[in-house]
Amino acid sequence: MIERILPTDDARDLLDLVTELADKELAPRAADFEARAEFPRAALRTLGRAGLLGLPYPEEVGGAGQPYEVYLQVLEILASRWLTVAEAVSVHTLACYPVAAYGDDALRERLPEMLGGELLGAYCLSEPQGGSDAAALTTKAVRDGDDYLVSGAKAWITHAHSADFYNIFCRTGGPGPDGISCLLADVPAAGITPLKPERTMGLNASPVSQIVFDGARVPAGRVVGGEGIGFKIAMTALDSGRLGIAACAVGLAQAAVDYAVDYAKERQQFGKPIATFQGLGFMLADMATQVSAARALTLAAARLRDAGRPYSAEAAKAKLFATDAAMKVTTDAVQVLGGYGYVADHPVERYLREAKVLQIVEGTNQIQRLVISRHLTRA
Known part of the structure; x- marks a missing residue:
């Protein structure tokens, strides 16, 4: 038994709930799903309906208003039963951050839906030739009327085949970090194609894939925070x-x-x-x-x-x-x-x-x- 010092009784009750869910819903299924390389989408919906996919975000936008200190202990409990699920929660929480922190009022109206448990997000930053060097990314978005046309490829994307929305970090301007923007795209969509999942060493139930963007249309109103601050969003x-x-x-x-x-x-x-x-x-x-x-x-x-x-x-x-x-x-x-x-x-x-x-x-x-x-x- 790990002795935890928590800020509130509500936080303790939350961790008790998470422990119960993890023991009943996750631990018994982990080995089988990993052996079959099957993503546990239903388990993520169960956690979402319990309010666990928006824990560190404010209640007024659909989150649970929990401090990060508590949220991370929730992740720890989930990971101790099934890492795939904990990583999925972490990635989804990351994918909600751009809109929560930088989105305008129109985009922030989507947060209750994004945090409510039915939707799953992906964070599309890495590229086949540019993992650590994010400032050198080459995926481009060119303005075409009321839309952007996105072309390029992303790599190692968690939830590539399962996500309902992507954060796409792409180049809308010149070279370097100041030319990078973040677009929010709903999927599936024309011009966005997740490729065959990679054959990975572990986390087999959480497949990663390349994603090809071939003139994919994203509305201009989906630029998170405006053009040119995508790199700042990505790093924070x-x-x-x-x-x-x-x-x-x-x-x-x-x-x-x-x-x-x-x-x-x-x-x-x-x-x-x-x-x-x-x-x-x-x-x-x-x-x-x-x-x-x-x-x-x-x-x-x-x-x-x-x-x-x-x-x-x-x-x-x-x-x-x-x-x-x-x-x-x-x-x-x-x-x-x-x-x-x-x-x-x-x-x-x-x-x-x-x-x-x-x-x-x-x-x-x-x-x-x-x-x-x-x-x-x-x-």
Whole structure:
């Protein structure tokens, strides 16, 4: 049992509800859906109807008005039962951010629908030749009367085949970050084609795909915040998104610790449980400590965000540390189980494969180090 210090009794009740839903609706289905590579769209609708797809957004626009500190603990609980679902919630929350933070009144009227649970969003930033170098993106949007015509391609897009709306970061002006805008597009739509899902190492129930835009029409009123501020929107959104991925990493790592501890208490060697051997017990202690440290770093960054203070560097630190910790902890969990850890009868091999992608999405961990170092050395 994790002892949580929460700001309100309502927050505690929320986490109790999430735990109950995750135990009943998510955990029993995870292994089967991952084995079949089937996206759990119905599970996302269940969470949405429970109010869990708009947690950190204001109640007046259809959200739940929860602080990020609470929202991230919800993600952690979901990830400890099924990472695919937690990542989906995190991506959807990220996809709602541009309209919530930068949209005009007309676009913000769509927020209750976007946050209400029936719709799912995607965040289309990365491109086949430009992942980390977002300012160099080449997807273009050219004005044509009352519309923009969008041409180009995006890559590694979560929810490419399942989303009801896309945030498309594209070039409406000259080179560099100042030429980038964000368009909100409803899908499916003519000229927008998600390609065949990629064959990935993990998160098989959350397929990613390239998306091709071939003269896709998006109304001019769907430019979020006006032309030329798309790069700013993308970068500020990613600060919040990185905290979401950090929380997912904490939940996944916690699941690995819990499984390894339970296994070590039951597995007998040389006439006693392997948990009693100092070498293995110390490994479990280090695993648990890494998870606690990652959780503390993540929630500390969330509290800065909730207080309206700068948190970009702290979000990068949290994402960096938590995802590296998840990779180490899941690797050690496989080692604790020995040969059994290497077979799919136990979930720790899946946890290990899933942990790897968390070091890559929302900015690789090398990019996180770049963000942190620039904050340290800027004048």
